Amino acid sequence: xxxxxxxxxxxxxxxxxxxxxxxxxxxxxxxxxxxxxxxxxxxxxxxxxxxxxxxxxxxxxxxxxxxxxxxxxxxxxxxxxxxxxxxxxxxxxxxxxxxxxxxxxxxxxxxxxxxxxxxxxxxxxxxxxxxxxxxxxxxxxxxxxxxxxxxxxxxxxxxxxxxxxxxxxxxxxxxxxxxxxxxxxxxxxxxxxxxxxxxxxxxxxxxxxxxxxxxxxxxxxxxxxxxxxxxxxxxxxxxxxxxxxxxxxxxxxxxxxxxx
Amino acid sequence: xxxxxxxxxxxxxxxxxxxxxxxxxxxxxxxxxxxxxxxxxxxxxxxxxxxxxxxxxxxxxxxxxxxxxxxxxxxxxxxxxxxxxxxxxxxxxxxxxxxxxxxxxxxxxxxxxxxxxxxxxxxxxxxxxxxxxxxxxxxxxxxxxxxxxxxxxxxxxxxxxxxxxxxxxxxxxxxxxxxxxxxxxxxxxxxxxxxxxxxxxxxxxxxxxxxxxxxxxxxxxxxxxxxxxxxxxxxxxxxxxxxxxxxxxxxxxxxxxxxxxxxxxxxxxxxxxxxxxxxxxxxxxxxxxxxxxxxxxxxxxxxxxxxxxxxxxxxxxxxxxxxxxxxxxxxxxxxxxxxxxxxx
Numbered sequence: 216x217x218x219x220x221x222x223x224x225x226x227x228x229x230x231x232x233x234x235x236x237x238x239x240x241x242x243x244x245x246x247x248x249x250x251x252x253x254x255x256x257x258x259x260x261x262x263x264x265x266x267x268x269x270x271x272x273x274x275x276x277x278x279x280x281x282x283x284x285x286x287x288x289x290x291x292x293x294x295x296x297x298x299x300x301x302x303x304x305x306x307x308x309x310x311x312x313x314x315x316x317x318x319x320x321x322x323x324x325x326x327x328x329x330x331x332x333x334x335x336x337x338x339x340x341x342x343x344x345x346x347x348x349x350x351x352x353x354x355x356x357x358x359x360x361x362x363x364x365x366x367x368x369x370x371x372x373x374x375x376x377x378x379x380x381x382x383x384x385x386x387x388x389x390x391x392x393x394x395x396x397x398x399x400x401x402x403x404x405x406x407x408x409x410x411x412x413x414x415x416x417x418x419x420x421x422x423x424x425x426x427x428x429x430x431x432x433x434x435x436x437x438x439x440x441x442x443x444x445x446x447x448x449x450x451x452x453x454x455x456x457x458x459x460x461x462x463x464x465x466x467x468x469x470x471x472x473x474x475x
Numbered sequence: 476x477x478x479x480x481x482x483x484x485x486x487x488x489x490x491x492x493x494x495x496x497x498x499x500x501x502x503x504x505x506x507x508x509x510x511x512x513x514x515x516x517x518x519x520x521x522x523x524x525x526x527x528x529x530x531x532x533x534x535x536x537x538x539x540x541x542x543x544x545x546x547x548x549x550x551x552x553x554x555x556x557x558x559x560x561x562x563x564x565x566x567x568x569x570x571x572x573x574x575x576x577x578x579x580x581x582x583x584x585x586x587x588x589x590x591x592x593x594x595x596x597x598x599x600x601x602x603x604x605x606x607x608x609x610x611x612x613x614x615x616x617x618x619x620x621x622x623x624x625x626x627x628x629x630x631x632x633x634x635x636x637x638x639x640x641x642x643x644x645x646x647x648x649x650x651x652x653x654x655x656x657x658x659x660x661x662x663x664x665x666x667x668x669x670x671x672x673x674x675x676x677x678x679x680x681x682x683x684x685x686x687x688x689x690x691x692x693x694x695x696x697x698x699x700x701x702x703x704x705x706x707x708x709x710x711x712x713x714x715x716x717x718x719x720x721x722x723x724x725x726x727x728x729x730x731x732x733x734x735x736x737x738x739x740x741x742x743x744x745x746x747x748x749x750x751x752x753x754x755x756x757x758x759x760x761x762x763x764x765x766x767x768x769x770x771x772x773x774x775x776x777x778x779x780x781x782x783x784x785x786x787x788x789x790x791x792x793x794x795x796x797x798x799x800x801x802x803x804x805x806x807x808x809x810x811x812x813x814x815x816x817x818x819x
Contacts, residue, residue, distance in 0.1 A: 254585075331584070339581035342541050343595045343643075344567040 230430065235422035237348050238356040244349045251354035259320050259355075260362030264369060267315045271370035274311055275299060275377030283386040292386050296393035299378035300400025308371030309409050310457055313416035315370075316363060317449045321424040324355055325445035328428025329438040337429065352429070356421040363417025364410045371409070404468075412460050419456065420449040492555060494519050494651060494683045495540060500549035501707075502535065509535050510546065511707030522677050522684040524694045526718075526729065527704030533687040534578070536704070537653050540685070541573050542566040553651075571599065574644030574652045578659065580636030582628040588615065588639045589624040595646045614642040618672060634665040641672060645682075652676065654686040658693045670696045691730050695719070703729065 218226075245252060279295055286292045328351060331337050340347045375397070382388040427441040427448070493516035502510040509532035517523040525533050538544045539551055542558050551558050558569060582591045592611045596602055602610070615621040618638035628636055637657060644652055654673070658666035670693050676682050677697075688694055694701055695715045702712040703726050711723050721727060727735045 334579055335577040335581040336583055338538075338543055339575065339577055339640075340583075341543060342570055342573060342575045343598065344570045345594065345598050346567075 227426070227430070231422050231426035234348065234352060234426050234429065235356065235418065238353045238422075238425070241346075241349045241353045242357070244353060245357060248349070248354050251350075252358050255354050255358030256362050259316070259358050260365060263316060263319050263362075263366060266319060267312055267366050267370050268373045270311060270315050271303075271308070271374035272377040274307060275303065275374035276381045278302065278307070278374075279378035279381040280385060283382060283388075287386070292382075292388050293392045294396055295378065295382045295386060295388055296395070296397035297400045299382075300375055300397045301405070303371045303374045303378070304401040304405050304409050306409075306457070306461070308374060309367050309413040309416060310453065311374075312367045312370040312413060313363065313420065313453050314450065316359070316366065316417070317420045317446060317453065320359065321420045321445050321449050322442045324359075324421070324424040325428040325431075326438050326442040328352075328425060329431030329441040332429060332431045333434055333437060347429070352425045355425060356418065359417045359421035360414060363420075364413045367410060367413040408460075408464050412457065415456060415460065416453050419452050420445075423449045423452065491518070493517060493552075494554060495685065496550075496552040496555075497536070497539075498550045498552070500536075500539065500546045500551060502532075502539070502544065502546050504532075504535070508707055510539070510549075513549070513708055515702055515709045515712060517683060517685055518699075519683055520677070520681050521699035522673065522686060522697050524686045524688060524698040524701045525704050526689060526691065526694055526701060528729065529689060531704055532707060533704050534655050537575075537655055537685070537687055540653060541570055541575060571647065572650045574647070574649035576637065576640050576644045576652070576654045576657060578655045579633075580628070580640035582636055582639055582643070584628055587625050587627050588620060588631075588642075591628070591639060592643045592646050595643065599647060610646065611642075614646055615639075617645075617675075618642045619668075634661045634668075637661065637669065638672070641669070645676065645680075648680070649682070651683045651685065654684065654688075656688055657686060658688060658690045666690065666693060667696075669693075673697045691732075 279299055282298050283292055283295050286294055286298075328337075331351065337347045337351070340350055379390065379393050379397075382393050383390055424445045427445045431437045431441040433440075495517040497513050497515050500510050500513040501508065513536060515523075525536065527533050535544065539546055540553070542561060545559055549559075553569060553572065556569070558566070561569065582588070583594065586594065589611055592614055593607055596607045596610060600607075611624075612621060615624055618641055620635060620639055620642065623631065623635065628639070631639070641657075657669050657673070661669065673684060673686065674697055677684060677699075684697075686694075686697060698715050700712060700714055701718045703710045703718065703721075703723075705725055711718065711721055711726050713721070718726060718730065721730070
């Protein structure tokens with residue numbers, strides 16, 4: 216008997232949320248599992264750094280080129296710095312880093328846990344009275360939540376640098392002009408909000424990956440499915456949450472401006 | 476030291492009280508009745524072997540024993556404690572009594588053999604590092620893997636994985652050890668090594684062991700008692716000799732590899748078409764039983780033109796080309812037709 220798809224969606228969402236809360240609630244085990252958390256931070260953070268930076272560098276370069284062409288029509292090429300910084304800090308940095316991480320880490324995380332599930336390793340842990348959420352899920356969620364924002368900082372900086380290089384070489388903007396306008400691109404609150412977004416995306420992607428892994432059944436096909444579902448669901452959630460968080464931020468800012 | 480420990484344990488509890496008790500356990504999984512009123516009990520210190528056709532839910536009964544699955548009905552007692560109503564926390568305590576050897580060993584992939592065996596000690600005891608290393612060495616030497624302690628599960632053979640899994644299962648000296656198909660996928664020599672290990676654990680450590688297998692040779696070697704699992708129930712429970720000389724046709728059929736004895740029309744029909752008797756869907760099984768009551772046996776086989784459970788179409792050129800086989804839908808209509816005829 217096949218369940219109605221909506222019921223499956225609700226069941227999956229519920230499981231994922233409970234798993235996330237359970238993992239976060241096990242923060243008391245973090246010290247005991249510090250080795251596992253460090254190992255995951257290495258995989259999620261250090262090993263993803265080159266690819267994330269490469270992505271952000273090229274995105275920054277393309278972005279500078281495209282906006283530069285338009286600004287040149289109005290003779291305002293100097294403004295490129297402002298646009299790049301505001302876009303990078305508020306949107307592209309957190310968002311594209313989240314994409315890179317989901318593709319590189321989320322999918323493999325789901326496949327890894329899924330394989331553990333179908334090869335009875337998760338059951339074995341449970342039979343040994345080792346809570347799989349504490350042993351497998353919690354270190355991954357914590358490492359992801361820590362390294363997501365860290366990578367966002369690196370990615371954003373590299374992206375801005377990429378923009379500056381293109382602005383300087385191809386658009387003929389002097390570096391000091393770029394920086395002068397760049398300063399006006401973002402205020403501290405923007406930066407914090409961008410990092411908060413990154414944290415939300417990271418938690419969300421880690422929870423989706425672990426939940427899909429833990430619910431895997433049916434051998435190699437099931438593992439493939441878990442990995443695919445993770446990428447699709449995590450990316451969809453990322454774009455959706457990004458929109459929500461951005462509109463919320465705008466609303467708050469307007470409210471604050473209106474009060475003052 | 477282990478010896479005194481065991482004798483003390485024996486003195487404390489009544490040796491005749493069963494360690495594991497299944498009473499009328501029923502479990503339905505994806506529309507099939509896997510356990511259908513399962514009754515049996517295992518005595519302290521014995522090796523109880525569960526045999527039966529593959530896919531009939533022998534492993535499912537093991538999972539019930541450690542609370543990984545809950546039955547729909549019936550009761551399961553471990554040392555007299557009812558486990559079907561236990562909370563997660565109580566189950567965690569209960570599981571310390573168990574060591575489980577999974578079919579593929581289920582070693583954690585990112586830990587080497589030493590760390591895998593050390594894992595339960597790290598999680599559940601406050602032993603010093605030196606003491607842990609001693610225990611791990613003892614267990615790994617027992618399964619003859621000490622020299623391979625630095626290898627990772629991906630670097631070793633299936634037999635080694637199983638032996639390492641066994642070392643991990645007994646790391647905390649459990650009272651009860653469960654084995655899920657310990658000899659499947661191993662060559663006869665290694666399979667025999669595992670049998671010898673199982674016997675050694677029973678003799679020297681006094682462990683109660685429950686083994687699920689379909690390897691009869693191994694069953695005769697290790698069993699104190701054998702239980703034949705059939706259509707979700709225990710068909711016969713007896714000593715190896717009683718099973719060997721069993722008068723039950725289904726048991727004879729199984730232990731002689733189908734050369735002697737017979738099975739019910741339902742299973743016979745399934746076996747004729749290369750299916751495990753336990754793998755029939757509830758609907759088909761019932762249809763066969765009904766048809767068997769109404770018609771001569773030969774016609775029952777026709778009913779097996781069943782779709783696989785996952786819903787994919789049956790492979791082309793499969794038995795469907797055989798002339799006497801008809802699609803299930805058609806059969807059902809035939810059957811309806813028959814019953815219809817009988818009514819007046």
